[in-house]
């Protein structure tokens with residue numbers, strides 16, 4: 283009964299959030315950091331022994347989360363777990379629902395949030411999260427995660443979430459047997475891609491599969507990294523390089539050229555459907571985060587290496603654009619103790635090594651048992667140790683939700699008009715508006 287009620291509440295909230303989402307591009311999105319303080323009423327007392335976790339890991343994205351929940355249930359057999367998910371890659375829909383719930387004073391007990399500005403510049407800035415330093419101390423986690431990652435989940439005043447993985451964003455995926463048929467190899471630069479793309483097209487195959495708009499942001503960051511280089515990529519986010527500098531404009535120009543070799547129906551496809559195009563041989567390549575490795579191995583049953591291949595996206599060899607999923611503890615949650623027990627499972631070595639081999643990511647911990655991981659993950663782990671690390675825009679590391687919402691509109695404008703100069707100028711305006719550039 284309570285479960286049904288919770289579902290109804292979530293559905294109603296989701297409907298409101300979707301309305302807000304559709305209205306989003308026509309009105310100025312509000313900066314999260316400016317959100318009004320939460321309602322002061324105390325949360326309802328816990329009438330039941332539940333744990334509601336909130337994420338966008340639904341359907342094909344679910345198996346890794348299910349493994350974590352199974353572990354949690356083993357350790358907490360009396361707790362009823364409500365696995366609240368809102369479908370939509372990169373959290374496009376879930377984040378809108380979450381915002382409504384947080385503003386409405388109905389936070390889930392724990393929610394998925396990317397390490398970096400999505401967490402710090404959004405929810406911590408709005409004072410919505412509990413400091414997890416005591417949990418990190420109790421669990422002996424102070425040295426368990428890479429220093430660079432800890433900086434992205436912490437501030438001078440606390441540690442604000444528990445990271446569960448490290449994903450790589452700049453990866454190009456292909457099927458070796460399909461490339462052999464086409465007589466091409468995976469390109470290591472965009473010039474190499476432009477050299478082989480016409481031949482792929484002539485064979486009736488899409489050179490590069492693309493999906494719905496957030497995947498255009500995802501492709502953009504790989505292309506921009508190739509165009510700008512790692513130093514200038516970082517300089518964009520610390521305000522040292524303007525988005526409308528000649529380098530910034532060049533990144534949009536290159537992106538426009540790349541788009542010429544993508545499928546016309548992109549906006550109607552999910553990221554899984556774009557990956558399917560590669561798997562089925564309807565497209566030669568796809569640039570996607572390594573959750574695609576999880577999808578191809580866990581869902582599609584393909585073996586890394588023989589069944590599917592990968593490389594750093596063109597022009598980014600030696601660079602690892604990273605992101606990390608984490609879960610936090612919102613203030614005023616109803617089932618706080620159960621949420622803390624959930625976070626303990628998430629941050630544990632056992633939890634991490636149950637989750638990540640299915641997810642396509644590597645553990646966020648420095649002591650993970652690599653024997654549990656497949657060849658793709660082993661190669662990602664090796665690269666993470668040696669590559670230059672930069673943060674992902676599309677998945678929350680470099681910019682807060684205010685910028686991300688605005689950037690979605692800039693991307694829509696570019697996809698419609700392909701005007702690099704205008705997109706670069708608009709990017710600079712939203713960077714200033716959201717406190718990234720001066």
Ligand code: GAL
Nearest residue numbers: 343370371372373573607677
């Ligand atoms: C990312 C997230 C990944 C994966 C992906 C596709 O933002 O970090 O874990 O879920 O979206 O939905």
